[in-house]
Amino acid sequence: MMKRATGFTLIELMIAIVIVAVLLAIAMPSFRTFLLNAQIRSASESMHAGLNLARTESLKRNARVSMWLVNGISAACARTATGTSWVVSVDNPASACNAISSFTASPRLVQSRAGSDGSGSVSVTAVNAGGTAASCITFNGFGGVEPTCTGGDAPIASIRFASSDASTRTLQVSIVGGSVRTCNPAITDPNDPAIC
Template sequence: MKTWRGFSLVELLVGMAILGVLLAIAMPAFSNWLRNARVRTAAESVQNGLQLARAEAVRRNTTIRFQLVDTTDDSCALSTAGPNWVVSFDPPVGACATPPSDTVAPRIIQSRSGAEGSSATTLTADQSTLVFNSLGRTTGNVVIDVASATGELCLVDGGPIRCLRIMVSLGGQIRMCDLALAVGDAQACT
């Protein structure tokens, strides 16, 4: 005689109900995790662009610009709130879609659209252009804040999102920090 193995319909329904309750509990936490990951992706992208600009300025022994722009097409303009950036020799205004080249103006080295992986974030900077000289230094301190564009408050303000800050010092040091961490923590913005 054969014995049938498996689940009964009642056992299957109870299992699915438990799974549904667990998913309903986990969804808000997963949504916040996803928003935090997008903020981190955008901040790391900007930090990498700044490091590229600094390294290229030292390597080529010339001045290199890191510029925040509103779009990466040929209608681009400099913006202190752009999620897009361009690393180039010359100002890229009106020519951000130009392919990378050492000879064709604006002599773009690299550009990045904010829609590439981190479109639900906002950037707010002190200035739209940062120029690195041949020693890897800048003309002033710059702060770039990265937050979620979906309207949630930062953790430091009582919200669920871990907002990040990128600081560039006069000497060219590029540092990413977390606004919500307490003074004394190595990753805090002090």
């Protein structure tokens, strides 16, 4: 009696490879959208956490504490309404975003975060209540939003996070009276808690 050979034939192996390749080709666009949505979520959660940190620090210190959107965490940083990086400090951190956290040395930096950390392909747009570009928000000792930031600028009212890919979602962080909330501007159902 002859023993039957076990294993795969070359034809069976090629068919399996073709099936796997077709499944991967179908799944790749969805996976890319999933990754972009994760980056948008990461950026919005980071900004939400930074805003809550600034508010908490203002309550803890019973003093004005600001969050600034900046173009990077370096000695050459500048404020910008499209910055994915942020700095929480008592004083304006311009050209000192890489300073060591300190309660006494200017800019009395509390914490900073580089926008490239986990959310490099996300675009950020911050506006004030009038809809014009804004790059800072200041909380007072009661946790409320000050009417102006250091330098007299109107404070951030909302920050929108998006991608250039139209298949991804857009998220928005809104600040109303000191309360920070993340929502989805695409939702229109008034019963959905994620509505803006």
